[in-house]
Amino acid sequence: MTTAYSLSRKQGWRRFTDTPARTRPERMSPTALTRLAPLERAHYNDSRHDWHANFGTIATPQLKQVREELELIVASNRQDSDRVRGAAVIDGFPGLGKTTMANLFARDYDRTARQLGGETTEAGDERIPVFRVGLTSNTTLRTLNKMICEFYGHPGAANGTAAQLATFALDCVLKCETRIGIIDDVHFINQNSKDGLAVSNHLKWLANELPVTFIYAGVGLTERRFFDEGLSGESTALAQTAARWTRLEVASFDRDDSWTGLIKAIEKQLILAKARPGKLVALDDYLFERTGGHIGSLITLVTRGCFKAIANGTESLSRELLETIRIDEAAERSRKRRAAETKKRVRKKEGAGR
Incomplete structure (x- = not known):
């Protein structure tokens, strides 16, 4: 019988990473x-x-290619904390398995990291190698920080300003020695709106402050000019998106x-x-x-x-x-x-x- 759980909570993510493969019926x-x-x-x-x-997942050519690219990006992101790490973005049309690709790669990374480093850090905190959140059409800077805190089960997630929640999120990542952050459904970010601009800039702040490799997934980001937006004009701050993100395209068969x-x-x-x-x-x-x-x-x-x-x-x-x-x-x-x-x-x- 299928058990319901959410990958946007550490308990659900742990169930996803640790549950053995299903037994095939005769x-x-x-x-x-x-x-x-x-x-x-x-x-x-x-x-x-x-x-x-x-x-289970079929090892399609698209999945294999994206996985190889993700392995290269994550493995090479060994910069010290004062340097910005490059991010990966899985882009394509709906129904091509982008979210599945990100989740499966991060699941295997999570398992390996806990096998090598143990279930707890040297300081005695729970080791959580990966966090994962999914954006919505009304995501704001505060709700993004709140979702990250809720993944870890931080007691301050229910309240707090955007700045306070950002501090809580940073503390969780550092204490739990998180190394990968999955942000799904980034196509919901409207870079032409006030909230969308704030979220987009906040993603850059997170990339600057958190010692993690971000893996983003979204629908039709190139067609939405997600990477081109802000390369000129008043929104020049958005130019960092194209400069720091490596686009991994998922094509249909x-x-x-x-x-x-x-x-x-x-x-x-x-x-x-x-x-x-x-x-x-x-x-x-x-x-x-x-x-x-x-x-x-x-x-x-x-x-x-x-x-x-x-x-x-x-x-x-x-x-x-x-x-x-x-x-x-x-x-x-x-x-x-x-x-x-x-x-x-x-x-x-x-x-x-x-």
């Missing part, structure tokens, strides 16, 4: 499935639903071998009684038409499809079943255009084979 044959007693089948189906929703490889990897994770190797891969054109190469949309479609296949007893994913499932609106809206592209590609293949 794949039963259709005959063995029919022999289960009603309660046994209910428990078995529940374990399969949980598995399909959480079967193209309709090529990497897409087919992703489908193959997902197919191996399915626990359906009537699933057959290659059946899902045969739908790779259709799956691209439905999702546009966005891994988030693909996982949603497959997960919901598995739930329905188990619930209605078909125990297999087919185009007919997947056609009954709706996913995110962005994918649905652009489906007609991709369907036309798919037909054109199929006709081209058929023509080449004659």
Whole structure:
């Protein structure tokens, strides 16, 4: 059974870092499935639903590339505290796994840091190698500081001015020997508003004062001119963004071998009684038409499809079943255009084979 927790609190983050990988349920044959007693089948189906929703991360080319870049940036940020460290920003369109990439890298870093340094610092404080917060559309300088304090469970997080909360946050980072700070959803920062400008400048202050490597994640930051804003005119203070942040782009999949490889990897994770190797891969054109190469949309479609296949007893994913499932609106809206592209590609293949 899935347990709810928040990665914006140290307890939830610790659960994320320390919980072992799920045990993969056994794949039963259709005959063995029919022999289960009603309660046994209910428990078995529940374990399969949980598995399909959480079967782990596929090591896509995009994930591997971003991870290598993050390892390089973090490992090379060994400057003394009087020097500013460079930051990384994971940028791309929605549904491409940016947050997952940041979280998984930071999780592994957290585990290694505690293994090497111990669960407590030399001064006896809890070692917390990573903190993580997510911005909202109404984040202000004070609420950003408050969110950092709330991650650590600082008793002063409920009250205090922005300046006081900033001091508390600095104390937490120093005492707990934090080395990575994840700031998610930075696209919510409106650099043209008073609060947005204050938050943007405060991120620079945090980078100056905290001995951590910041990893930011956001949607369409280049298109929003997030890095260009402030390079001239009245907002010249924002020029530091482009100078200090290393942009790591996450691209959607193209309709090529990497897409087919992703489908193959997902197919191996399915626990359906009537699933057959290659059946899902045969739908790779259709799956691209439905999702546009966005891994988030693909996982949603497959997960919901598995739930329905188990619930209605078909125990297999087919185009007919997947056609009954709706996913995110962005994918649905652009489906007609991709369907036309798919037909054109199929006709081209058929023509080449004659």
